[in-house]
Amino acid sequence: MAAVCAALLSLLSLSPASVQQQQSPSPSVPGPAATPLGAPGASSTPVQPGFLVVLDASHGGNDKGAAFAPRIFEKDITLSLARILRKKLEDRGVGVRMLRDSDVSLSLEHRAELCNQQRPALYVALHAGEPGKGVRVYTSFLAVTGPPVGRFLPWGSAQAPSLQRSQAMARTITRELQKRDLKATQMQAFLRPLNNVVAPAIAVEMAADGGDVRSLEDPKLQDAVASAIASAIEQARDHSGVSR
Amino acid sequence: MIPRHFQIGISFLLAAILIAGIYIIELRKGEEAKAQQELAGPEAPEAHGKEETIRILVAYDDDLALRWRNTRVFMPQERDLRAQAALRAVLAQYKQNPSPHPLPRGADIKDVYLLDGGTALIDTTAQFADAHPSGIVPEEMTLASLVETLSANVPGISRVKFLVDGKERHTLAGHADLESFYQVSAVHQLAREFE
Numbered sequence: 001m002a003a004v005c006a007a008l009l010s011l012l013s014l015s016p017a018s019v020q021q022q023q024s025p026s027p028s029v030p031g032p033a034a035t036p037l038g039a040p041g042a043s044s045t046p047v048q049p050g051f052l053v054v055l056d057a058s059h060g061g062n063d064k065g066a067a068f069a070p071r072i073f074e075k076d077i078t079l080s081l082a083r084i085l086r087k088k089l090e091d092r093g094v095g096v097r098m099l100r101d102s103d104v105s106l107s108l109e110h111r112a113e114l115c116n117q118q119r120p121a122l123y124v125a126l127h128a129g130e131p132g133k134g135v136r137v138y139t140s141f142l143a144v145t146g147p148p149v150g151r152f153l154p155w156g157s158a159q160a161p162s163l164q165r166s167q168a169m170a171r172t173i174t175r176e177l178q179k180r181d182l183k184a185t186q187m188q189a190f191l192r193p194l195n196n197v198v199a200p201a202i203a204v205e206m207a208a209d210g211g212d213v214r215s216l217e218d219p220k221l222q223d224a225v226a227s228a229i230a231s232a233i234e235q236a237r238d239h240s241g242v243s244r
Numbered sequence: 245m246i247p248r249h250f251q252i253g254i255s256f257l258l259a260a261i262l263i264a265g266i267y268i269i270e271l272r273k274g275e276e277a278k279a280q281q282e283l284a285g286p287e288a289p290e291a292h293g294k295e296e297t298i299r300i301l302v303a304y305d306d307d308l309a310l311r312w313r314n315t316r317v318f319m320p321q322e323r324d325l326r327a328q329a330a331l332r333a334v335l336a337q338y339k340q341n342p343s344p345h346p347l348p349r350g351a352d353i354k355d356v357y358l359l360d361g362g363t364a365l366i367d368t369t370a371q372f373a374d375a376h377p378s379g380i381v382p383e384e385m386t387l388a389s390l391v392e393t394l395s396a397n398v399p400g401i402s403r404v405k406f407l408v409d410g411k412e413r414h415t416l417a418g419h420a421d422l423e424s425f426y427q428v429s430a431v432h433q434l435a436r437e438f439e
Binding site for chain 2: 059063065066067074107108127129130131132136138141143156187188189190191192195203205207
C-alpha cells in the first residue's frame with residue numbers, strides 16, 4: 001500500500017504546469033518548426049487538454065517491426081492497440097495525440113520531435129514482440145539526474161530529468177496489468193526514442209502468449225492491456241490535480 | 245522441300261541456342277553459390293594464438309536468460325584480436341543448429357577497435373543487423389551478451405559502440421539503440437535483469 005501511495009505521489013508532478021516549468025528553461029530539443037504533429041494520419045482530440053498523452057504506435061510503413069508470421073507484423077498490432085487505448089483514454093476524459101493513425105513511416109527522431117513539441121504529460125510507445133509472454137513495461141536505461149541546468153538538454157539524454165516519473169508511471173501500469181491477471185514485468189531498455197523525450201516516457205510491449213503469435217491479434221488481450229494502461233494513466237491524471 | 249543448306253543453318257542455330265542456354269544456367273549457379281558464400285561469411289574464427297578457456301555470456305530465448313558458459317577458443321596475444329575472438333565465440337553459439345538464440349549465418353565481427361580511455365568499437369557485418377530478429381528483448385540480449393563477454397575477457401573497457409559494416413546505424417533491428425555508447429556498468433545492470 002505504501003508503495004502504491006509512493007508511486008502515485010511521485011506522479012503528482014506530472015501536471016502540465018510542472019512539465020512546463022521543467023521544459024521552459026530547456027527547450028533544447030530541436031524540431032521542425034512548422035510540423036504540427038504532422039504525421040499523415042495522425043489524430044487528436046479536438047480540444048487542447050490539460051493532461052495530454054502522446055501515443056506512439058511503433059514502426060509503420062516500410063518499417064514493419066517484428067514479423068511474427070507472413071502477414072502478422074508488429075506495426076499493425078501496435079496501431080490496433082493504440083487505437084483501442086486512445087478510445088479508452090478519451091472515454092476517461094484524457095487528452096490523446098497519436099503520432100500515427102495509419103500505415104506511414106516515421107523516423108525515430110521525428111517521433112521524439114513531434115512528441116516534444118506537444119509538451120505532453122506522458123509519452124507511451126507501443127510494441128509487440130517475442131520471445132516470452134505477458135506484457136513488459138520499459139523505461140529508459142539512462143541514469144537519473146536532477147533538474148536540467150541551463151537552457152538546453154543533450155538530445156541523447158533528454159529523458160534523464162523525467163526518468164523518475166517515468167519509472168513511477170511504469171510501476172503503476174505494471175500493477176494495473178497484474179490486477180487483470182496479466183503477467184507483467186517492469187524493465188529498463190536501451191530503446192529509442194525514449195532517451196530523446198523530455199516528458200515521462202514509457203514503452204509497453206505485448207509478448208506472444210506461449211509463442212502463439214496469433215494471440216497478439218486477439219481483441220480481448222489487446223482490450224485488457226489497453227484497459228490496464230488507461231486505468232493507470234487515469235490515476236496519474238487524477239493525482240496530478242489537472243481538471244478534465 | 246527445305247534446301248539442305250537451310251537445314252544445316254537451322255541445326256547450327258539450334259545448337260548455338262542450346263549451348264548458350266546451358267552456359268547461362270551454369271553462370272547463374274556460380275553467382276548464386278558466390279552470393280551464398282558471401283552471405284554465410286567466415287564460419288569460424290581462424291585458429292591463431294593459444295587455446296584458452298574463456299567465459300562468454302550466452303542468451304537463451306527459451307527462458308529469456310543470459311548465462312555464463314566456459315568455452316575453448318584460440319586467443320591471440322593482441323588485445324583487439326583477443327576481443328574479436330571472444331565475441332566470435334559468442335556468435336558461434338548463436339549460429340549453430342539448434343541455437344539458443346538464432347542469428348543469421350552471416351552475422352560476424354569484422355573488427356574490434358580498442359581506443360584510449362576504455363572505449364571499444366565493435367564493427368559487425370551488415371548481415372548481423374540486416375537479418376537480426378526484430379524485437380526489444382532479442383536485440384538487447386544479443387548486445388548485452390557481446391558487451392559483457394568483451395568486458396569479461398578484455399579488461400579496462402568502460403564503454404562500447406557498435407558499428408555495422410563500418411557505419412553508424414540508428415538501431416540494431418528496429419529497437420535497440422546503436423547510436424549511443426553502451427556504458428559497461430549499465431550493461432552489467434541489464435544483464436542482471438536477465439540472469
